[in-house]
Amino acid sequence: MGETRKIIVTVNGTRHEAEVEVRYLLADFLRHQLGLTGTHLGCEHGVCGACTILFDGRSARSCLMLAVQANGHEILTVEGIAPGPDKMHPLQEAFRDNHGLQCGFCTPGMLTTLIEFLRDNPDPTEQEVRVAISGNLCRCTGYQGIVAAALDAAKRLQAAKRG
Amino acid sequence: MPPPGPGEYRGRIEDPPLLRGTAQFVDDIRLPGMLHAAFVRSPLGHAAIRAVDAAAARALAGVHAVLTRADLRPHLLSEFLAVGLPSPSYKQEVDRPALAGDDVAHVGEPVAIVVAESRYLAEDAAALVEVDYEELPAVADCRAALKPGAPRVHRNGPHNLVAEFDMGYGDVAAAFAGAAHVFHESIWQHRGGSHSIECRGDVAVYDPLEDRLTLWSSTQAPHAAMRALGAMLGRDENRLRVVTPDVGGGFGPKLVFYPEDVATSVAALILRRPVKWIEDRREHFTATTQERDQFWEVEIAVDGAGRILGLRGALIHDHGAYTARGVNVPYGAAQTVTLPYVVPAYRLEVKLALTNKVPVTPVRGAGQPQGAFVMERLLDRVARELGIDRAELRRRNLVPPERMPYATPLKTRGGIPVVLDSGDYPKCQLAVLDRAGWDSFPARQGAARAKGRYIGIGLANFVEGTGRGPFEPVTVRIGPSGKIHVYSGAAAMGQSTKTMLADLVAEQLGGDRANVTVTTGDSAAISLGIGGFNSRQAVMAGSSAHVAALKVREKALMVAGHLLEAAAEDLEIAGAEIRVKGAPTMRISLAQIAIALAGAPGFMLPGGAAPGLEATEHFVVDAMTYANGTAVAEVEIDIETGAVAIKRFVMAHDCGRALDRTIVDGQIIGGVAHGIGNALYEWMGFDDNCQPVTATFAEYLLITAPEMPQIELVHQESPTPLNPLGVKGVGESGVIPAAAAIVSAIEDALAPFGAHIAQTPIRPAEILALIEAGRRRHADSL
Numbered sequence: 039m040g041e042t043r044k045i046i047v048t049v050n051g052t053r054h055e056a057e058v059e060v061r062y063l064l065a066d067f068l069r070h071q072l073g074l075t076g077t078h079l080g081c082e083h084g085v086c087g088a089c090t091i092l093f094d095g096r097s098a099r100s101c102l103m104l105a106v107q108a109n110g111h112e113i114l115t116v117e118g119i120a121p122g123p124d125k126m127h128p129l130q131e132a133f134r135d136n137h138g139l140q141c142g143f144c145t146p147g148m149l150t151t152l153i154e155f156l157r158d159n160p161d162p163t164e165q166e167v168r169v170a171i172s173g174n175l176c177r178c179t180g181y182q183g184i185v186a187a188a189l190d191a192a193k194r195l196q197a198a199k200r201g
Numbered sequence: 202m203p204p205p206g207p208g209e210y211r212g213r214i215e216d217p218p219l220l221r222g223t224a225q226f227v228d229d230i231r232l233p234g235m236l237h238a239a240f241v242r243s244p245l246g247h248a249a250i251r252a253v254d255a256a257a258a259r260a261l262a263g264v265h266a267v268l269t270r271a272d273l274r275p276h277l278l279s280e281f282l283a284v285g286l287p288s289p290s291y292k293q294e295v296d297r298p299a300l301a302g303d304d305v306a307h308v309g310e311p312v313a314i315v316v317a318e319s320r321y322l323a324e325d326a327a328a329l330v331e332v333d334y335e336e337l338p339a340v341a342d343c344r345a346a347l348k349p350g351a352p353r354v355h356r357n358g359p360h361n362l363v364a365e366f367d368m369g370y371g372d373v374a375a376a377f378a379g380a381a382h383v384f385h386e387s388i389w390q391h392r393g394g395s396h397s398i399e400c401r402g403d404v405a406v407y408d409p410l411e412d413r414l415t416l417w418s419s420t421q422a423p424h425a426a427m428r429a430l431g432a433m434l435g436r437d438e439n440r441l442r443v444v445t446p447d448v449g450g451g452f453g454p455k456l457v458f459y460p461e462d463v464a465t466s467v468a469a470l471i472l473r474r475p476v477k478w479i480e481d482r483r484e485h486f487t488a489t490t491q492e493r494d495q496f497w498e499v500e501i502a503v504d505g506a507g508r509i510l511g512l513r514g515a516l517i518h519d520h521g522a523y524t525a526r527g528v529n530v531p532y533g534a535a536q537t538v539t540l541p542y543v544v545p546a547y548r549l550e551v552k553l554a555l556t557n558k559v560p561v562t563p564v565r566g567a568g569q570p571q572g573a574f575v576m577e578r579l580l581d582r583v584a585r586e587l588g589i590d591r592a593e594l595r596r597r598n599l600v601p602p603e604r605m606p607y608a609t610p611l612k613t614r615g616g617i618p619v620v621l622d623s624g625d626y627p628k629c630q631l632a633v634l635d636r637a638g639w640d641s642f643p644a645r646q647g648a649a650r651a652k653g654r655y656i657g658i659g660l661a662n663f664v665e666g667t668g669r670g671p672f673e674p675v676t677v678r679i680g681p682s683g684k685i686h687v688y689s690g691a692a693a694m695g696q697s698t699k700t701m702l703a704d705l706v707a708e709q710l711g712g713d714r715a716n717v718t719v720t721t722g723d724s725a726a727i728s729l730g731i732g733g734f735n736s737r738q739a740v741m742a743g744s745s746a747h748v749a750a751l752k753v754r755e756k757a758l759m760v761a762g763h764l765l766e767a768a769a770e771d772l773e774i775a776g777a778e779i780r781v782k783g784a785p786t787m788r789i790s791l792a793q794i795a796i797a798l799a800g801a802p803g804f805m806l807p808g809g810a811a812p813g814l815e816a817t818e819h820f821v822v823d824a825m826t827y828a829n830g831t832a833v834a835e836v837e838i839d840i841e842t843g844a845v846a847i848k849r850f851v852m853a854h855d856c857g858r859a860l861d862r863t864i865v866d867g868q869i870i871g872g873v874a875h876g877i878g879n880a881l882y883e884w885m886g887f888d889d890n891c892q893p894v895t896a897t898f899a900e901y902l903l904i905t906a907p908e909m910p911q912i913e914l915v916h917q918e919s920p921t922p923l924n925p926l927g928v929k930g931v932g933e934s935g936v937i938p939a940a941a942a943i944v945s946a947i948e949d950a951l952a953p954f955g956a957h958i959a960q961t962p963i964r965p966a967e968i969l970a971l972i973e974a975g976r977r978r979h980a981d982s983l
Contacts, residue, residue, distance in 0.1 A: 059321070061321065062321070069228075069229075070231070073231070074222070075225075075228070076221070076222015077222070078226070078398070078399070078449070079228070080398040080399065080449075081482040082481055082482060083898065085899060086482075086898060116221070116222035120220075120221055126220060126221070133216070134213070134216045134217070137213070137863050137866075139216060139219055140697070140871065141397070141398070141399070141447075141448065141450040141694055142215065142216070142219030142224060142447070143399040143695075144398045144449075145219055145220060146222050149220070167906075168906040168907045169906075169907055171905075174905075175398060175903050176398065177452065177871075177903065178695050179867060179870065179874075180873055180874030180909055180912060181905075181906040181909045182870045182912060184906070185906065
């Protein structure tokens with residue numbers, strides 16, 4: 039093992055102290071050291087977006103970051119999106135109801151990207167959704183179900199806010 | 202809300218774990234003591250290996266093994282992957298080695314496997330393995346490969362011709378001799394990789410307690426992988442298991458069995474530790490099979506009204522360096538050309554040429570998009586030359602509905618007659634033309650041109666062979682828990698296969714999908730299986746599931762009738778129990794029936810039934826069922842940049858009965874996206890030395906959401922008589938006509954420049970060149 043450092047990082051609300059190799063990718067740390075395998079690696083060069091996480095609330099490619107860079111920061115992964123084991127997030131429900139996934143491998147990155155996007159733009163147009171996920175590749179769906187899911191989720195989130 | 206009706210979406214059983222991040226893909230498997238593999242790969246297109254020095258790599262702390270071909274040898278009955286489908290057309294055998302021996306024949310070919318405590322260390326060590334290569338001339342162009350004196354792709358090979366066959370029927374010479382018009386086209390078609398977002402991967406585990414090797418693999422064909430691995434290892438099938446975990450897309454190349462699958466397995470056997478290998482994207486670009494170049498020289502003979510009299514030509518197909526699947530891509534291409542149309546005479550000479558590139562095997566569509574593209578390009582040419590509307594010309598030539606079933610003289614690669622089983626092709630075309638506003642387009646185009654905008658419209662027909670046989674087994678078993686367990690040789694990689702099987706079984710056994718579990722892709726769960734490809738799972742596995750569920754239903758009702766002392770026809774299955782209609786207190790659970798049929802020592806089985814509440818069905822059908830459709834694309838070209846925007850894409854399709862229209866739509870739209878990529882973006886480039894020049898997603902472009910138009914679909918349903926569900930396959934439908942329709946539209950948009958396009962992909966620089974050439978011609982003519 040090469041040089042290591044201790045990091046403290048909060049993932050999905052849980053604080054982790056860990057000793058990590060300095061060259062270890064953040065994605066590998068999440069997947070293999072913390073066992074949070076919902077974050078997927080599709081290209082390892084920052085194009086496909088499958089590994090997208092929220093880093094202090096902003097979307098980031100976990101394949102282009104080192105684990106040590108996460109020291110002192112907060113991360114949200116796909117495992118942290120649902121409010122609980124019996125309930126999914128409205129965005130997840132919208133993906134399910136609009137056939138927004140087929141093989142599901144790109145889905146974690148789509149969800150994290152769209153959580154950030156819908157937070158910043160709660161009432162988007164179709165074109166805005168398409169641009170928002172332009173950094174996420176999907177080979178199965180042709181994006182149509184994903185775009186429909188995002189627009190549906192925006193409505194659901196708005197309705198929930200109105201209560 | 203009312204419950205969903207027939208064909209309506211009810212969500213997918215696959216979705217919750219995928220949405221929560223708890224699905225289990227192959228790289229998510231973690232086992233105690235697991236080691237990690239990386240491969241040393243050829244950096245050259247063609248080279249002799251003089252020596253491999255792994256001393257420094259083996260000495261690195263944390264490295265457990267560096268294995269070359271010589272190290273695998275004691276563990277292998279055969280050192281080659283003999284997995285090509287049979288064909289009488291082969292001229293030589295070029296099976297892939299488990300690892301390279303004395304030479305390498307493409308960049309990315311695996312030379313050694315390095316196994317270490319982590320992937321990081323394995324990659325460090327792989328970089329320390331010194332391979333002494335003597336570079337040899339490489340063959341990049343499949344046409345040049347067949348020329349006399351061409352360098353050989355394998356230095357010890359006889360020549361570069363892998364296989365050669367003719368396809369066709371009728372008196373072609375007479376058809377051309379008597380034709381009013383003959384038109385010739387030279388067409389280059391290129392398709393790239395599959396690029397499932399999940400790359401390939403394996404976890405091999407040897408269990409000494411049971412003397413069993415288990416390979417978890419991201420494969421579309423686990424049973425075929427089990428057989429291939431067993432043959433190479435000399436290992437009995439009851440000491441070997443191949444399992445597919447969740448698979449992140451397949452699209453063809455994952456149906457192939459690979460050297461990495463063997464090497465990872467042998468490493469696990471040698472080291473007695475679980476070994477994981479996960480392909481990275483660069484490896485996927487260089488070591489996973491792909492489709493590439495086809496060069497077609499074709500001509501069409503027509504009468505004065507544009508009716509087809511004959512079609513003939515030659516095809517040279519880039520096979521890559523080895524046979525990883527067979528002749529099926531060019532065979533499928535050649536067989537698809539004529540299908541939607543009445544073509545009285547046809548002959549195509551097909552040659553498969555070796556090149557120093559990664560092998561070619563099917564990618565979604567498997568040659569069919571290329572076949573359709575050739576036909577549609579020729580028809581556009583005829584329409585233009587004869588001044589006939591492109592849709593009208595096609596209408597005159599489509600197979601008419603009154604001739605269904607339409608027996609073509611063609612045969613599939615398995616020798617089975619190609620009989621178009623059902624459908625109304627002209628009606629399908631008309632439906633999409635109406636929706637797309639075909640007739641009013643010229644007026645819109647004229648108005649746009651007056652404003653300096655270049656819009657165009659194009660169409661393409663296709664007929665797809667789906668549901669390739671002979672079978673896909675399904676076992677339906679109800680156990681003492683009362684749960685309905687479904688096991689199939691089908692392999693799921695995103696097409697909703699588990700949902701499809703669960704719903705077909707639940708339809709006969711109580712209607713509660715939550716009471717059904719589905720196991721696919723496990724060679725230990727069911728003895729036979731063919732796998733997921735060729736738009737076959739709903740047709741083959743779906744039919745088996747339907748029939749098996751009916752058999753279990755019949756048996757359950759018979760036994761329930763015996764136990765409840767009621768006539769079977771007075772019973773109904775509701776949820777997990779059977780009850781007497783109108784007398785809901787008279788009931789028995791499926792669990793009780795399953796327990797009764799499990800037998801008790803010394804007692805008779807109820808009602809004289811055979812043991813067990815289960816049935817296995819191998820619904821066998823040799824003939825393929827043919828889906829069809831028509832696509833219309835509308836594009837706008839920016840003549841300053843050459844960029845193509847797809848403004849509209851409408852597709853009418855007929856896949857027989859749609860089991861779930863939303864899932865069918867998803868399959869088609871995904872296929873169209875792939876076809877748009879083939880038309881405009883995807884190019885797997887190599888230089889003259891066979892070095893890949895597009896080996897990242899920055900260079901090899903996949904379509905993203907902003908370029909993707911909203912796809913409009915028009916459904917026709919002509920159930921097939923070939924299976925009890927009336928279903929045809931749909932997984933590849935969208936991809937087949939897409940490039941043909943888009944290129945037709947681009948040519949139409951660029952008509953003012955006299956543009957003629959006979960290639961895919963067509964990229965902005967090439968479009969600008971067409972515009973420039975048109976302007977020069979115009980200037981010269983002044």
